[in-house]
Amino acid sequence: MSFFTHLECSVPCGAPERDPRERQFLCSCGAPLLARYDLDKARGWSRDSLTGREPTMWRYREMLPIYDGESPVTLGEGFTPLCHARRLGASIGLDRLYIKDESLNPTNSFKARGQSAAITRAKYLGATTIALPTAGNAGNAAAAYSAAAGIACEVFIPKDAKRPFVDECRLYGANVTLVDGLITDAGRMAAEKGGPLGWYDVSTLKEPYRIEGKKTMAYELAEQMDWRWPDWIIYPTGGGTGMVGMWKAFEEIERIGWVRAGKRPRMVSVQAENCAPIVRAFEQGAEKAQPWEGASTIADGLRVPRAIGDFLILRAVRESRGTALTVPDRAMVDGMLAIGKHEGVSAAPEGGAAFDAIRRLVEDGSIKTDESVVLFNTGGALKYLDVLSG
Numbered sequence: 333m334s335f336f337t338h339l340e341c342s343v344p345c346g347a348p349e350r351d352p353r354e355r356q357f358l359c360s361c362g363a364p365l366l367a368r369y370d371l372d373k374a375r376g377w378s379r380d381s382l383t384g385r386e387p388t389m390w391r392y393r394e395m396l397p398i399y400d401g402e403s404p405v406t407l408g409e410g411f412t413p414l415c416h417a418r419r420l421g422a423s424i425g426l427d428r429l430y431i432k433d434e435s436l437n438p439t440n441s442f443k444a445r446g447q448s449a450a451i452t453r454a455k456y457l458g459a460t461t462i463a464l465p466t467a468g469n470a471g472n473a474a475a476a477y478s479a480a481a482g483i484a485c486e487v488f489i490p491k492d493a494k495r496p497f498v499d500e501c502r503l504y505g506a507n508v509t510l511v512d513g514l515i516t517d518a519g520r521m522a523a524e525k526g527g528p529l530g531w532y533d534v535s536t537l538k539e540p541y542r543i544e545g546k547k548t549m550a551y552e553l554a555e556q557m558d559w560r561w562p563d564w565i566i567y568p569t570g571g572g573t574g575m576v577g578m579w580k581a582f583e584e585i586e587r588i589g590w591v592r593a594g595k596r597p598r599m600v601s602v603q604a605e606n607c608a609p610i611v612r613a614f615e616q617g618a619e620k621a622q623p624w625e626g627a628s629t630i631a632d633g634l635r636v637p638r639a640i641g642d643f644l645i646l647r648a649v650r651e652s653r654g655t656a657l658t659v660p661d662r663a664m665v666d667g668m669l670a671i672g673k674h675e676g677v678s679a680a681p682e683g684g685a686a687f688d689a690i691r692r693l694v695e696d697g698s699i700k701t702d703e704s705v706v707l708f709n710t711g712g713a714l715k716y717l718d719v720l721s722g
Contacts (some may be wrong), residue, residue, distance in 0.1 A: 333392060333400060334369075334393060334394055334395075334396065334397070334398055334399060334400065335369040335370045335371070335373055335374045335377075335394055335395060336352065336367060336368075336369055336396070336397050336398070337368055337369060337370050337557070338350065338351065338352060338367075338368050338397075339351075339352050339356050339365040339366065339367055339368065339435055339540050340365065340366060340368055340526045341359040341361060341363055341365060341366075342363050342364045342365065342366045342420060342641075342644060343359070343361060344362045345360075345361040345363065346358060346534065347359050347360050347361060349368075350365060350585065352367065352397065352540075353457075354457070355457050355532070356539075356540060357538055357539050357540075360537055361425060363434045364537040364538070364540065364543075364640060364641055364644070366540060366542040366543070366580065367397050367540050367541065367544050367612065369395055369584065371584060371587045371588055374394065374395065374587075374588045375587075375588050375589055376586075377394055377588060378683040379555075379590045380557070382413050382555065386408075387410075387411040388406060388408055388409060389409055389410025389411065389412045389445055389448065389545060389551075389552070390406060390410070390448075390546055390549035391410075391411065392551045393420060393669075395413075395551070395584060395588075396449060396542050396544055396545075396548070397452075397453050397540075397544050398452060398453075400458075402452070402456055404448060404449075404450045404452045404475050405448055405451050405455055405480050405481045406448055406452075406480075406485060407438040407439075407444065407448070407477065407688025408438060408439050409437050409444040409445050409448050409474060409545075410437070410444075410445055410448075410548055410552065411552055412432060412433050412434050412436050412437060412552070412714075413430045413431075413433050413436065414430050414431070414432050414433075414552075414553065414556040414706070415433055415556070415675060415677065416428075416429075417429045417431045417675050417677075418419065418703055418706070419672070419674040419675060420597050420671060420674040420675050420687070420722050422669065423670065423674060424690065424691045424694050424695075425694055425701050426653040426690075426694060426699070426701060426703075426705060427701065427702065428562075428703065428704040428709075429690070429705050429707065430562070430704070430705065430706045430707065431671070431675065431677055431683075431706075431707050431709055432549065432553065432706055432707070432708050432709065433553075433677055433709050434489060434549075434708065434709055434710050434711060435677070435679070435680070435683075435709055435710075435711050435712030435713075436712075438473070438476060439469065439472040439474075439476050439500070439710035440469070440711055440712040440714065440715065441469040441472070441473065441475045441633075441680070441710060441712070442469075442546065442549070442574060442602070442708075442710045442711065443469040443470045443472070443474075443711075444472035444473045444476075444477070444545075445545035445548055445549070445574060446470070446473070446541075446542030446543070446544075446545040446546050446584065447470070447473040447474045447476075447477045447515065447534065447541060447542065447545070448473075448477055448541070448545050449541045449544045449545030450474075450534045450539055450541040450542045450545065451474070451477040451478060451480075451481050451483065451534070452453070452481075453519050453539075453541045453645060454481075454534065454540075454541075455483065456483045457532070459483055459531075459532035459571070459578075460483060460484060460532075460544070461483065461484040461485070461486060461526070461529070461530075461531045461532065462474055462484065462485045462486065462532050462534055463484055463485075463486040463487075463522050463525075463526040463531035463532065463533055463534070464486075464487065464488070464490070464494075464522060464533065464534045465488045465489070465511075465515050465516075465518030465521070465522045465535060465536050466487055466488070466489050466497075466501075466515065466518070467489070467490070467493065467497075467515050467518035467570065467632040467633055467635055467636070468489065468493050468494060468497030468632045468633065468715065469497070469578065469632075469633060469710075469711055469715075470536070471487040471489055471497065471501045471506070471508075472500045472501055472504075474487065474496060474506070474534060475487060475500070475501045475502075475503075475504035475505065475506035476504045478504070478505075478506065479504045479505050479506075484507070485501075485504070485505070485507070486506070486507050486517040486522070486525075486526065486531060487506045487507070487508050487509070488509045488511050488521050488522040489501070489502045489508060489509070489510060489511065489518060489520070490510070490511055490512075490513060490514055490515060490517070490518060490626065491510035491512055493510060493632060493715070494632065494715055494718070496522060496561060496700075496714070497632070497715060498510070502717075503649040506609035506646070509522075509525075514627055514635065514637055515635065515636055515637075516623070516636075516637055516638055519535055519650060522535070522581045523535075532646075535640075536571035536573055536639070536640065536641075537571065537573060537576070537639075537641040538640065538642045539550070539714060540640040542573055543573050543576055543577040543580065544577070545577075546573045546574040546576075546577035546578070547575075547577030547578060547580055547581035547584075549574060549577070549578055549581075549708070550577070550581035550582060550585065551585065551623060552579040552583055552590050553565075553706065554576075554585055554590060557704075558569070559590060559591050560591065560616070561591060561595070561596055561597050562597050562704040562705060563597060563598065563699075563704045563705065564597055564598050564600065564654075564690075564693075564699060564703060564704070564705040564706065565578070565597040565598070565600065565701035565705075565706050566600045566602060566686045566689055566690050566693075566706065566707050566708065567599065567600065567601060567602065567633060567686065567708050568602045568631070568633065568682035568683065568685050568686050568710055569601040569602060569603055569610055569634070569639075570603075570633045570634045570635070570636035570639070570682075571636050571639050571640070571641070572601070572610065572639050572642070572644070572645035573641065574708070574710070575599060575645055575648055575649075576641050576644040576645060576648060578599075578648075579599065579644075579647075579648035579651075579652070582596050596633075596652055598652050598653050598654040598655075599647050599648050599652040599654035600648050600649070600654050600655055600656065600657070600689060600693070600713050601614070601636055601645060601654070601655075601657075602637065602656075602657060602658075602659060602682075602685050602686050602689045603634055603656070603657075603658050603659070603685075604628075604631055604634040604658065604659065604661065604664075604685065605629070605658040605659060605660040605661070606626070606627065606628045606629055606661075607624050607627035607628065607634055607635050607636065607637060608624065608658045609622060609623065609624040609636075609637060609639065609642065610639065610640060610642060610645055610646065610649075610656055611622035611657060611658050612624075613642065613646055614649060614655070614656040615648060615656070618646075619643055619646065620642050620643050620646075621638065621639065621642040621646070623637050623638040624637040625637070627656075628660055629664075629681075630661045630664065630665070630681050630716070630719045631661070631664055631681035631682050631685060633680070633682050633710065633711065634681075634682060634685070641681045655693075655698070657689055657692070657693075659684075659685040659688045659689055661681070661719075663684070663685070663688040664679060664681040664682075664684040664685045664688065664719075665677070665680075665681065665684060665719055666684065666688065666722065667686070667687035667688045667691075668680070668681060668683065668684035668713060668716075668719075668720070669684075669720070670687060671683060671685075671687055671709070672713070678712040678713040678714065679709045679712070679713055679721060680710065680711035680712055680713055680715070680716055681716055682708070682709075683707065683708070683709030683710060683711070686707045686708060686709070687707055690705060
């Protein structure tokens with residue numbers, strides 16, 4: 333049984349609740365919608381019931397947007413390893429550094445989680461064509477899960493994206509449109525073309541369900557850490573769905589009684605030096621982020637000049653007493669190499685950026701040597717091998 337009940341505005345703006353049995357995208361005020369659950373009833377759901385369940389994100393299906401009688405569109409996503417990175421941690425003076433290795437998801441990134449949830453819901457809402465803009469990994473995941481669901485997929489991707497991303501979309505049968513510009517330009521083109529045709533838009537936070545797949549990272553983290561939170565979570569941030577989803581999940585998990593309410597992890601948003609709208613807004617004390625002009629970085633997932641959920645990302649960072657910082661491209665590559673050399677983990681530049689951020693936070697004394705720190709490696713290195721020889 334799922335405890336899923338309704339959708340509501342993330343602001344909130346006073347708009348009425350939305351019915352999830354109908355197609356819903358943004359609130360009438362333009363803010364993202366969030367899935368809500370009957371948390372009082374969910375308090376009767378024991379975490380012991382997880383014993384013996386499949387090792388995928390759907391082990392938490394009671395707190396996911398799926399109804400009785402429905403089957404998820406799944407390729408085995410989720411329940412990725414939480415590796416105790418002893419040698420990597422020792423190199424910077426940390427005893428309790430962990431890597432949540434999302435590269436082991438289908439299509440090699442954490443994007444599999446969000447697309448599994450979104451395309452499951454799209455399937456049961458009668459979608460026949462999925463559409464989205466992408467920097468790479470989200471398009472790969474959308475194409476794969478659309479194929480698994482028997483739904484057509486239209487991907488709009490900047491024409492300067494790395495070739496492996498484009499080729500993998502085509503591998504799964506998606507139609508790829510190369511766009512002259514950034515992911516924001518791709519988003520405009522996808523909306524202009526797909527809107528009149530009734531395509532189901534799974535753009536980041538423009539529909540309410542990708543965040544639900546991403547939030548399962550927090551459920552897994554709690555389970556893998558014996559129902560305790562780490563002191564720090566270091567998260568590479570583009571569109572920021574994962575950070576927003578985990579912050580949402582912390583409240584759900586605490587309210588149903590699986591983790592004692594209290595001190596939550598301090599959330600760190602890590603962005604590229606040449607595309608850092610969230611960091612700039614954090615430093616300025618702003619509630620929303622202004623678009624970043626001339627965005628550029630080797631980390632395609634971080635080249636997001638404007639995040640629709642910017643205020644939700646900033647809220648999570650501030651309420652957790654966290655911080656936000658930038659990393660130059662060269663340091664991302666050095667981080668990739670350090671993670672690979674010390675732990676045998678295939679890390680994308682985004683994961684390398686997270687490690688460099690941890691190193692600097694340890695050096696300046698923000699992270700104490702006895703604190704537990706989780707580095708989110710959001711994808712693998714195989715689509716980025718060209719940057720290692722640059």
